[in-house]
Structure formats: structure tokens, C-alpha cells
Amino acid sequence: MVLLIHHSVSPQSRKARLIMAEKKMLFVLxxxxxxxxxxEVLNINPAGELPILVFDGKVISGGYAIGEYLEECxxxxxxxxxxxxxxxEVRRLMEWFDIKFYNEVYKYIVAEKVIKRFQYRQAPNxxxxxxxxxxxxxxxxxxxxxxxxxxxxxGKTLTMADLSAAAQLSIVDYLGDIPWNDxxxxxxxxxxxxxxxSFKDILKDTIKGITPSATYSDLxx
Amino acid sequence: MVLLIHHSVSPQSRKARLIMAEKKMLFVLxxxxxxxxxxEVLNINPAGELPILVFDGKVISGGYAIGEYLEECxxxxxxxxxxxxxxxEVRRLMEWFDIKFYNEVYKYIVAEKVIKRFQYRQAPNxxxxxxxxxxxxxxxxxxxxxxxxxxxxxGKTLTMADLSAAAQLSIVDYLGDIPWNDxxxxxxxxxxxxxxxSFKDILKDTIKGITPSATYSDLxx
Numbered sequence: 001m002v003l004l005i006h007h008s009v010s011p012q013s014r015k016a017r018l019i020m021a022e023k024k025m026l027f028v029l030x031x032x033x034x035x036x037x038x039x040e041v042l043n044i045n046p047a048g049e050l051p052i053l054v055f056d057g058k059v060i061s062g063g064y065a066i067g068e069y070l071e072e073c074x075x076x077x078x079x080x081x082x083x084x085x086x087x088x089e090v091r092r093l094m095e096w097f098d099i100k101f102y103n104e105v106y107k108y109i110v111a112e113k114v115i116k117r118f119q120y121r122q123a124p125n126x127x128x129x130x131x132x133x134x135x136x137x138x139x140x141x142x143x144x145x146x147x148x149x150x151x152x153x154x155g156k157t158l159t160m161a162d163l164s165a166a167a168q169l170s171i172v173d174y175l176g177d178i179p180w181n182d183x184x185x186x187x188x189x190x191x192x193x194x195x196x197x198s199f200k201d202i203l204k205d206t207i208k209g210i211t212p213s214a215t216y217s218d219l220x221x
Numbered sequence: 222m223v224l225l226i227h228h229s230v231s232p233q234s235r236k237a238r239l240i241m242a243e244k245k246m247l248f249v250l251x252x253x254x255x256x257x258x259x260x261e262v263l264n265i266n267p268a269g270e271l272p273i274l275v276f277d278g279k280v281i282s283g284g285y286a287i288g289e290y291l292e293e294c295x296x297x298x299x300x301x302x303x304x305x306x307x308x309x310e311v312r313r314l315m316e317w318f319d320i321k322f323y324n325e326v327y328k329y330i331v332a333e334k335v336i337k338r339f340q341y342r343q344a345p346n347x348x349x350x351x352x353x354x355x356x357x358x359x360x361x362x363x364x365x366x367x368x369x370x371x372x373x374x375x376g377k378t379l380t381m382a383d384l385s386a387a388a389q390l391s392i393v394d395y396l397g398d399i400p401w402n403d404x405x406x407x408x409x410x411x412x413x414x415x416x417x418x419s420f421k422d423i424l425k426d427t428i429k430g431i432t433p434s435a436t437y438s439d440l441x442x
Contacts, residue, residue: 084290
């Protein structure tokens with residue numbers, strides 16, 4: 001059995017779900033709130049981070065390890081290209097979204113609006129939010145540039161890089177903060193990702209106490 | 222030809238040098254100051270981060286992509302174990318040091334003492350430094366625990382996880398901030414890594430204007 005301990009507000013959790021869905025794997029989800037992790041989860045993953053993958057009884061944690069592990073264990077639907085240099089480009093972009101976007105956008109917008117609310121019962125700081133929205137524009141410009149060059153962010157086919165980016169963006173989009181109409185190519189790319197069967201479950205996600213933006217689950221946003 | 226555009230204060234640069242030295246690769250170094258990157262470097266890597274690997278004319282950037290690329294292109298000296306689950310453990314620990322240690326220790330100590338000085342000509346903030354030293358103790362406890370369980374951090378043999386950890390630690394050690402005597406097993410593990418031929422060059426590193434700690438290059442520290 002494959003179990004993913006996850007939360008809808010965790011981008012690495014969303015990415016793992018997308019990878020498994022693209023690979024047509026069957027898996028079960030168990031939700032844990034990142035702001036009040038159970039002792040059981042902390043024992044399994046000392047980093048105190050989601051998701052945690054339990055794959056036939058074996059525990060794998062860390063977004064980097066989980067992505068590579070899923071590709072190695074389920075190679076029939078490839079999410080890395082065959083060529084080593086193209087694979088390096090996919091991994092460069094994964095790091096860009098998993099780490100750089102996360103540090104520059106997620107931590108400013110999602111952490112302010114969602115995590116702070118549930119963990120510390122505090123309202124978001126408008127200065128931090130504004131900085132996050134500025135950073136978001138810089139990242140949207142980069143996605144616009146990549147999506148203009150190719151069908152997918154790292155080349156002609158769907159790869160892990162698209163799933164890393166879409167996982168992050170989908171949470172910010174849930175909060176209604178992405179100015180899609182300013183970024184035509186990025187929007188076309190996201191519409192393509194959003195329409196994939198692997199994305200269906202993500203579009204049904206709800207974050208307790210926060211209503212998704214009007215177009216979150218709309219394929220013609 | 223293999224060229225690494227690097228800087229001694231960049232942990233991912235140190236890691237790439239250690240990986241290549243362990244793989245007995247020949248490479249040339251070109252130094253760039255992370256606080257004043259040339260336009261050429263910014264054009265090559267839009268993330269504005271070091272290192273950048275130029276491998277037979279092909280450009281690879283991002284610590285994650287470079288590590289995996291070097292393993293794929295030079296598999297004769299393996300730094301990942303054969304078993305998929307053991308590989309996942311190595312990658313979990315790499316993420317721990319490359320990202321978590323970096324965010325919780327490097328950004329508080331090295332960024333305060335070195336980057337701030339050269340980039341902004343400011344003195345370090347003692348509160349931030351103190352927080353970094355607290356975080357360092359937590360990470361040293363974790364290394365102590367790992368080094369007590371096994372010869373190397375991820376198991377019985379040297380892997381990328383040891384190089385990720387040693388790359389980060391060596392910079393903090395240059396500044397003299399590691400209380401080695403409080404962590405016996407961690408010290409034994411680091412002494413072993415420090416004595417490897419791959420580490421020789423790292424121990425000759427100098428950061429302009431900052432004298433290394435008395436025991437930085439001492440194998441019997």
C-alpha cells in the first residue's frame with residue numbers, strides 16, 4: 001500500500017500527489033495539519049515537514065527524496081527526460097520552484113495568510129504580503145518566459161519541473177493572488193496542467209475556513 | 222574541460238568541489254564573489270546563485286542539478302548507494318543540510334558575519350548570530366545522533382550526504398563557531414571527512430579579510 005501523509009497547504013505534498021497521479025499509482029491520503037503535527041509524524045520525520053510517503057511499509061520523507069524515489073520505483077511513466085543535460089535542466093527548475101519560489105513567494109503569502117492564522121491566530125502583515133506579491137510578479141515573469149519558449153517549462157514534454165511549479169502556484173491560486181491575465185503564456189501553460197486528470201483531486205481541495213478563489217477549480221479561468 | 226564558477230563562502234560550491242574531488246575529476250576553479258556577481262554569471266544562471274558548472278561546454282546550475290549530474294556523468298566513484306531506499310535516505314539528509322541547515326544556521330551565522338560585511342558593509346547583528354548559534358546546537362545534536370548510529374551520516378559508506386553536511390559545516394568552522402568538544406561523535410566523523418584527500422583544497426581556502434579559526438585546517442582539531 002502507498003500512503004501519503006499530507007496537507008493541502010503543503011506544496012511538496014501537492015507535488016507528490018501530482019507525481020503519483022501522473023504515474024497512475026494508487027495511493028491513500030492521510031491529512032495532518034502542518035501547524036500542529038502529531039508526535040507520530042514528528043517521530044517519523046525529525047524535520048517536522050510534510051509530506052511523508054509510506055511505500056509498502058518503507059518511510060520516505062523530504063520533497064527531494066520523494067520525487068526521485070517515485071521516479072525510480074515507477075519508471076513506466078517518466079517525469080524526467082532521458083538526456084542527462086535535459087534532466088539537469090528539470091532539476092534546476094525544480095529547485096527554483098521548490099526552494100526559491102517557496103522562500104520568496106509561499107513564505108510571504110501562504111505562510112502569512114494561512115499558517116499564521118492557524119498556528120498563531122494572527123492576522124497577516126500587509127507589508128509582508130505586499131513583498132510576497134512583488135516577488136510573485138518576478139516569478140510569473142520567469143514562468144511567462146519559460147512558457148513562451150516551450151510547451152512545458154523545461155522543454156517539449158511534461159516533467160517534474162511543471163509539477164513543482166504547478167504545486168506551488170495552485171496554493172497561491174487558491175487564495176486568489178495570481179494575476180493570470182497579465183501573463184498570457186503562463187496562463188495557457190497552467191490551463192494545460194490544470195486540465196490534466198492528475199490535477200482533478202487538487203482542484204477539489206479545500207483548506208478549512210478559507211474559501212477558494214472563484215476561479216480556483218475553473219478550467220476556463 | 223570542467224570549470225566550476227564558485228566562491229569559498231558558498232556551501233553548494235564547496236559541495237561540488239568535494240564531489241568532483243571524490244570522483245577524481247580534473248577541474249578548474251573560477252572565483253566570483255556572491256555579493257557582487259558579474260553580469261556574465263547572472264546571464265548564465267538567472268537565479269544568481271553559485272556554483273555554476275561548465276562541463277564540456279554545457280552549463281549546469283543549481284546545487285540539486287549539479288550533484289545528480291555529476292553522479293550520472295561520473296558513476297565510477299559512486300556517492301549514492303545502490304539501494305533505492307538507501308538513496309532516498311541520502312537525499313533526505315542532503316535536503317536537510319543543503320536547505321534546512323542553510324536556512325537555520327548559514328543564513329544566521331555566515332550571512333551575518335561575511336555576506337553582510339561585504340555586500341552591505343554592516344556589522345553582524347548579535348541577536349541574529351545568537352539565534353544561529355542556538356540553531357547550530359540543534360543541528361550538531363542531530364549530526365551527533367547520526368554519527369553515533371553509523372560510520373557515515375547515511376550509513377556505512379561515504380555518500381553525498383556527508384559531503385552536503387561537511388560543506389556547510391566547514392564554512393561555519395572557518396569562522397570558529399563550532400563547539401566540537403561538545404559533540405564527540407560528530408567530531409570523530411568530521412575528522413574522518415577532513416582527512417580525506419578530497420578535503421585538502423577546502424582546507425587551504427581563504428575568505429578575503431577573514432582569518433580562519435586556529436583549528437580550521439588542523440586535522441587534529
